[in-house]
Amino acid sequence: MSRLRGPVTEEDHLLGSSYAPVTLVEYGDYQCPGSAVAHGVVREVLRQRPTKVAFVYRHFPLTDVHPYSEIAAEAAEAAAARGRFWQMHDWLFAHQDQLKPLQLALAVDRLGLDVERVGRAMGGHHYLARIRRDFGSGVRSGVAGTPTFFINGIRHDAPHSLEALLSAVDDASDT
Template sequence: MSTLKPEVNSKDHVQGSDSASITIVEFGDYQCPYCGDAYPIIKEIQDAFGNQIKFVFRNFPLQKSHELAYPAAIAAEAAALQDKFWEMHDAIYENQYRLTDQLFNELAEKIGLNTEQFQEDSLSDEIKQKVEDDFESGVRSGVNGTPSFYVNGTKFDGGATDLYQMLKESTE
């Protein structure tokens, strides 16, 4: 059984209540079509379960098959430095069908970032390190594809739809 390494911590991007009984961690790739399909389902899960769910996203860009996954992860992390990680995360998935290198600056402007700061931050070693740390954590946790979900620290076998089903059954 694969477990999450390291556990959810202050370096993670977290949505939801600290008192949530269920923590879901997704290792995702912004260019992966399956992650794109999972995105609206995760939103539904968050809507349906509200404060019961804490959702964490970790970057797992599969650079060999998705050349824009890493720049997308960098863009999301650069947005995080202006407290807009989730806005950028959502904007990238919502525009996944038109992913290009130029898209990130356009989205940065759209979500209200200081674009000069954003471009500068995108080049920082700190940001690259965060993406690499997330990826490394995925490798250590046994991630073998995206999206991979961990529920309360344990690898969940299945996709977002299966996850939704399991949560519905366990909270009835």
């Protein structure tokens, strides 16, 4: 049984209550089709179990397979620095076929962010250390692909279906 090696902190992107009995951590890649499917499943888990689950998203860009995954993660972090992480997160998964720099600039504009400032930050790779920290914690936790989930610090090796995740959340909240 693999355990999460990087504890959840206030620096993580957390959706839901930090007081929830279950913390669901996902290591994902914005260009990964499996992560996009998991995104919809996680949204539904959060909708069905709003008081039971705190969701944490961590970057695990597989750049050898997904060449735009790291720049997409940088766009998410640039949006996060401006209070818009979850909006950009949702946009990236909804538009996986639009992750080239020009398309990301259009997304930044649609979110109402300053395209030039975000572009300079991304061009200077201001958020790359954060992405690499997430990636490193994933490697230490035994993550080899995306999506990979941990429930209350224990790797969830069952399917990533809605039924499986709901069941795992319910089991974890009962212990």
